[in-house]
Amino acid sequence: MRSVELFAGAGGLAMGVSLAGFESLAVVEWDKWACDTVRENQRRGYPLVSGWPLHEGDVRDMDWSSIPQNIELLAGGPPCQPFSMGGKHQAHDDKRDMFPATVQVVRKLRPKTFIVENVKGLTRSSFANYFEYIKLQLELPEIPRREHESWFDHLLRLQSEKTSGHMHGAGLTYNVVATLVNAADYGIPQKRERVFIVGTRSDLPIDWHFPDATHSEAALLYSQWVTGEYWDRHKIAARARPPVPEKMAKRIQALAAKPPATLPWRTVRDAIADLPDPRLRAAMHIRDHKFQDGAKVYPGHTGSPLDQPAKTIKAGSHGVPGGENMMVLPDGSVRYFSARETARIQTFPDGYVFHGSWTETMRQLGNAVPVALGRIVASSVGESLIRAELHRLQGTMCATRTAA
Known part of the structure; x- marks a missing residue:
C-alpha cells in the first residue's frame, strides 16, 4: 500500500504510517530542523525512515507529477497554530492555515483514503463554521473556491451542494469522519487530545470506523x-x-x-522507568538524555505527575505556559523532561535521534503525532482498504463464475 505524508515534521505520523505497512512515495516538510532530524536518522540507517523520499519545501510548491493517482493513503497534520489554544486563533485569517493546500493535494492525487490530524482547538465553538468548512472541502474536493470568493460564501455553496442530493454527482467525493481522541485512551502515556479527520473515497466499498479505546x-x-x-x-x-x-x-x-x-492508562513512570535520571553519570551516554536546568513551579505552571499520563507535550513559541515540558517528582520537586524522556512520552523509538538543541528538539516533539497513535489509526485504515480489496476480488470471481 502506497502513501504520501504532508507536513511530516520530525516524522511521528509518517513513522506510524510506515509501521502500519504503507510505503511512502513522498514525505514533505518545510522546516529545516525537522528535515535535518529525518536526514540524520537516514544517515544512521534507521530502518523506518531509511527509504523515505524526503522533500524539504512548501507543500504548495511540490511537483506531484511523479506521484500516481489512487494511492492508498494521504496523511498529514497541517500546521496547528491557527487553531491552537496557545496560538493567536486566527484560523482562516492565518497564513499558516494549510488546510486549503491539503484539499488541493487530495484533489490532485485522489487518494483512496486520507488521515488529517489537528489540535482540539479546531473544535471550539468560535471555529464551528470553519471546522464545517474544512470537512466539506475534504468531502467535495472538486468544488474549489472561486477567485475572489470568500471562504464563507464557498462554505454556503458547498452546503448547498451537499443538501441538494447531488453530492455523488459532483465527481470526486469522500465520506469524512472527524473524531476527537485522547491519546491516553490508546496506550500513549500522555493526555493528548487531538482531532483526527479520516476520509474514504465514496466510490470504493470501504467500511471504516475509528478504533475503539483500549x-x-x-x-x-x-x-x-x-x-x-x-x-x-x-x-x-x-x-x-x-x-x-x-x-x-x-x-x-x-x-x-x-x-x-480495558487496560490501564500508561503513566510517565511507565514510559521512563528504565531510563536513569538525566542528572546521573549513567545518563551521559544516552542520546538526547541531558539534564536541562531551570524548571520552576508558579501559578498555572505545573508539571506532569509521575503516576499519571503526562500533560499534552506542547511546542510553544514563547515557552510552554502550563509547564507541560516538566515532571513532578515524588518529593514534590520538579525538573524538565529530557528530550529522550519526551520522545518516550511521544512513543518515538529509542533509536530515533533528534537534530538541534533541547529547545529545538522539544519544539519538534511538541508538534509531532505520537508514533504509536499514528500506527493505530493508519493500521485501522489499512485494514479497511484490505477488506475493500478482498470484497472487490470476491465480486470479480463471482462475476467470472457466472459468466462461465
Missing part, C-alpha cells in the same frame, strides 16, 4: 488503588506509596466491585 483512567485507578499491581510492578514499597486520593474514594470503591475491562 485503555482507561478507571483501569489505572483500579491497578493503583484496588489491586496495587501498578506499585508492585514499579517496586514501590507500601510505605512509599502515596495515599488514596480522597476525592477518588467512592469511585475506587465502585471499581473494586466492578473491575474495568
Whole structure:
C-alpha cells in the first residue's frame, strides 16, 4: 500500500504510517530542523525512515507529477497554530492555515483514503463554521473556491451542494469522519487530545470506523488503588506509596466491585522507568538524555505527575505556559523532561535521534503525532482498504463464475 505524508515534521505520523505497512512515495516538510532530524536518522540507517523520499519545501510548491493517482493513503497534520489554544486563533485569517493546500493535494492525487490530524482547538465553538468548512472541502474536493470568493460564501455553496442530493454527482467525493481522541485512551502515556479527520473515497466499498479505546483512567485507578499491581510492578514499597486520593474514594470503591475491562492508562513512570535520571553519570551516554536546568513551579505552571499520563507535550513559541515540558517528582520537586524522556512520552523509538538543541528538539516533539497513535489509526485504515480489496476480488470471481 502506497502513501504520501504532508507536513511530516520530525516524522511521528509518517513513522506510524510506515509501521502500519504503507510505503511512502513522498514525505514533505518545510522546516529545516525537522528535515535535518529525518536526514540524520537516514544517515544512521534507521530502518523506518531509511527509504523515505524526503522533500524539504512548501507543500504548495511540490511537483506531484511523479506521484500516481489512487494511492492508498494521504496523511498529514497541517500546521496547528491557527487553531491552537496557545496560538493567536486566527484560523482562516492565518497564513499558516494549510488546510486549503491539503484539499488541493487530495484533489490532485485522489487518494483512496486520507488521515488529517489537528489540535482540539479546531473544535471550539468560535471555529464551528470553519471546522464545517474544512470537512466539506475534504468531502467535495472538486468544488474549489472561486477567485475572489470568500471562504464563507464557498462554505454556503458547498452546503448547498451537499443538501441538494447531488453530492455523488459532483465527481470526486469522500465520506469524512472527524473524531476527537485522547491519546491516553490508546496506550500513549500522555493526555493528548487531538482531532483526527479520516476520509474514504465514496466510490470504493470501504467500511471504516475509528478504533475503539483500549485503555482507561478507571483501569489505572483500579491497578493503583484496588489491586496495587501498578506499585508492585514499579517496586514501590507500601510505605512509599502515596495515599488514596480522597476525592477518588467512592469511585475506587465502585471499581473494586466492578473491575474495568480495558487496560490501564500508561503513566510517565511507565514510559521512563528504565531510563536513569538525566542528572546521573549513567545518563551521559544516552542520546538526547541531558539534564536541562531551570524548571520552576508558579501559578498555572505545573508539571506532569509521575503516576499519571503526562500533560499534552506542547511546542510553544514563547515557552510552554502550563509547564507541560516538566515532571513532578515524588518529593514534590520538579525538573524538565529530557528530550529522550519526551520522545518516550511521544512513543518515538529509542533509536530515533533528534537534530538541534533541547529547545529545538522539544519544539519538534511538541508538534509531532505520537508514533504509536499514528500506527493505530493508519493500521485501522489499512485494514479497511484490505477488506475493500478482498470484497472487490470476491465480486470479480463471482462475476467470472457466472459468466462461465
